Amino acid sequence: MPRPKQASPAAIPHGLTREQLLEMYRYVRLTRTLEEKLETLFRQSKVVGGLFRSLGQEGESVASAYALRRLTDGTGDVMSPLIRNLGSMLVMGARPEEVLRQYMAKGDSPARGKELNIHFTDYERGFIGQISPLGDLIPVMAGVTLTFKQRGEDRVGMVYIGDGATSTGAFHEGINFAAVQRCPLVVVVESNGWAYTTPTRLQTAARAFVDKAPGYGVASEQVDGNDMLAVYGAARRAVDRARAGEGVTLIEVTTYRRRGHAQHDNQSYVDPAEIERWAATNDPIDRYVATLTGSGWATAEELAAIDAEVDAELEAMIPAAESAPMPEPEETLDDVYAGVRVNAPWTRHTPPDPTKA
Amino acid sequence: MATATKQKPEHVRLTDEGKPVTFLEAIREAIWEEMERDERVFLMGEDIGAYGGAFKVTEGMQERFGSLRVLDTPISEIGFTGAAAGAAHMGMRPIVEMQFIDFISCAYDMITNYIATSRYRGSGGVPMVIRGPSGGGVRGGPFHSQNPEMAFFHTPGLKIVYPATAYDAKGLFKAAVRDDDPVLFFEHKWLYRRPQVREVLPAEDYVVPLGKARTHREGSDLTIVTYAAMVHKSLEAAEQLEKEDGLSVEVIDLRTLLPLDEDAILESVRRTNRLLIVHEDTRTGGIAGEIAMRVNEKAFEWLDAPILRVTALDAPVPYSPPLEDYFLPQVEDIVKAARHLAAY
Numbered sequence: 270m271p272r273p274k275q276a277s278p279a280a281i282p283h284g285l286t287r288e289q290l291l292e293m294y295r296y297v298r299l300t301r302t303l304e305e306k307l308e309t310l311f312r313q314s315k316v317v318g319g320l321f322r323s324l325g326q327e328g329e330s331v332a333s334a335y336a337l338r339r340l341t342d343g344t345g346d347v348m349s350p351l352i353r354n355l356g357s358m359l360v361m362g363a364r365p366e367e368v369l370r371q372y373m374a375k376g377d378s379p380a381r382g383k384e385l386n387i388h389f390t391d392y393e394r395g396f397i398g399q400i401s402p403l404g405d406l407i408p409v410m411a412g413v414t415l416t417f418k419q420r421g422e423d424r425v426g427m428v429y430i431g432d433g434a435t436s437t438g439a440f441h442e443g444i445n446f447a448a449v450q451r452c453p454l455v456v457v458v459e460s461n462g463w464a465y466t467t468p469t470r471l472q473t474a475a476r477a478f479v480d481k482a483p484g485y486g487v488a489s490e491q492v493d494g495n496d497m498l499a500v501y502g503a504a505r506r507a508v509d510r511a512r513a514g515e516g517v518t519l520i521e522v523t524t525y526r527r528r529g530h531a532q533h534d535n536q537s538y539v540d541p542a543e544i545e546r547w548a549a550t551n552d553p554i555d556r557y558v559a560t561l562t563g564s565g566w567a568t569a570e571e572l573a574a575i576d577a578e579v580d581a582e583l584e585a586m587i588p589a590a591e592s593a594p595m596p597e598p599e600e601t602l603d604d605v606y607a608g609v610r611v612n613a614p615w616t617r618h619t620p621p622d623p624t625k626a
Numbered sequence: 627m628a629t630a631t632k633q634k635p636e637h638v639r640l641t642d643e644g645k646p647v648t649f650l651e652a653i654r655e656a657i658w659e660e661m662e663r664d665e666r667v668f669l670m671g672e673d674i675g676a677y678g679g680a681f682k683v684t685e686g687m688q689e690r691f692g693s694l695r696v697l698d699t700p701i702s703e704i705g706f707t708g709a710a711a712g713a714a715h716m717g718m719r720p721i722v723e724m725q726f727i728d729f730i731s732c733a734y735d736m737i738t739n740y741i742a743t744s745r746y747r748g749s750g751g752v753p754m755v756i757r758g759p760s761g762g763g764v765r766g767g768p769f770h771s772q773n774p775e776m777a778f779f780h781t782p783g784l785k786i787v788y789p790a791t792a793y794d795a796k797g798l799f800k801a802a803v804r805d806d807d808p809v810l811f812f813e814h815k816w817l818y819r820r821p822q823v824r825e826v827l828p829a830e831d832y833v834v835p836l837g838k839a840r841t842h843r844e845g846s847d848l849t850i851v852t853y854a855a856m857v858h859k860s861l862e863a864a865e866q867l868e869k870e871d872g873l874s875v876e877v878i879d880l881r882t883l884l885p886l887d888e889d890a891i892l893e894s895v896r897r898t899n900r901l902l903i904v905h906e907d908t909r910t911g912g913i914a915g916e917i918a919m920r921v922n923e924k925a926f927e928w929l930d931a932p933i934l935r936v937t938a939l940d941a942p943v944p945y946s947p948p949l950e951d952y953f954l955p956q957v958e959d960i961v962k963a964a965r966h967l968a969a970y
Binding site for chain 1: 806
């Protein structure tokens, strides 16, 4: 095994092991590379809907979810992501082949072609897909974690919210409910500068999102969202507090959305120099690599090997995802209600028969 | 469960003792019995705990079942409705109370966008009941009198129940709690303590299946399709029409609006050939429009007259008695409409 260049590596913080540091690196690299592959598929019109990049935010996604207890039997912690938390989903066990199929609207995708992108759920692995009306998952996760408390279970919830959606009524009602009930919930506010095209200064008059926490009577912490180990540390403390019965924590992660809201958004409202500055000096992966190598916890060769492995793994799974079948049209009728199909349109019968409407 | 073995308080053992119950008491018994039957069932709402709710439906429940199963919530319809969905995801069977059903609009997004679509999106069914006092005639004014059922009727994934009798209220409530889909359960407050609606209920556990109408009165000249408080006004009108006009009027109580018991409506219309729809909800976009369209599609050639409707008028619910009485459909309106239809 290649040894780190430093003779005596620095102590790894937060009780993490070197293996865990490398695993986090693998997740963050997987996130970025998977999105790059998706972008190619989008350009080829194989991704049929929008594509939402998390470029510049992958670090905080991965590092925050990494603090959760991740199990696969439905007894671990539960996380609900936003559109830019692909990294959190992968950490919780979502598989790249599932994400590829979701984006390509395949019949064997987790949502069976009925929902988009990373909006999908697995209660066994512990993630609940968001919906597009933002803020709704805050009350929902308050209820998930209320049930942990009702049953005396040692489980924690984590839910993400963007700077924009902190303005919604659902955010307010949800965090207030969770605070009053002292639910074991961690609310991660991702302050990335933009809500679609709206800058933060038009979203709130608060100095910082973390300032909202005292109003709800919850603990809070603000952290540099592009410093993965700092994010992990903050998330770890919040998760531990929640598990210890000390209630809700609001974590504000400050980061930057380097791409438009989705692929169609050309960011005409952003100063290109600002994006360039973040890319050149404050990329979460670059910073993590510098930390890992500079502290003697990993070598550049080790990380390059992971990069190559991730790339090869994704390349290998794309053909199968591309050739996966689309859903059968009649599946549209299923799963509105338990155990029954809704009626097909009468004009789809041969011959057309209005009594079958 | 330990709680099940304790002696029930007086106010929830009327049926056990063979005594008649009001509409409200029937619902209270249903909630209590479901709480005892299944420890996954729990309640959330405003002022429902120590106080027992604005109408006392949940009286005594927090004392018996504890504050983790009977939760007083902040004033936050989005918050507690969403929390109920989250709890349901984790395997619970939440029942939430809208203090007045008028406030359900505050949770419209959570109900229609999140809860109703969950199964379809692959996030699993959301077995929960949203219940609350609805309807007018009690001088409640614009925000304590509404019938917002049709605002949700248009949302696939939801079920909507709106009973008219104590028997049905109890049986349908239990069916709603045990259903695997989200159910909106409307409780007409004009019926809550009406002495005429009191009845002795079966001592044993029973459910009334969702999606099945009930024929309250058989007839051969004309069918009235209605639900909730209007069932009683329609029955009164039917008696009058028989006495004064010799008309044989059939009265069908939908009981469940979604799914709609289309077969029961069509079967009746094919016999009577005349259809009057009566609802307390406002006219435009009321369920009468949907029913008329379905009869048009499936039983057009059986009709001897146009389908007519008697409804509240298209306005907010007014407060002052002369205004509210004018706003709401009255027995006399039903009688007039039925005579018009019979003479067509």
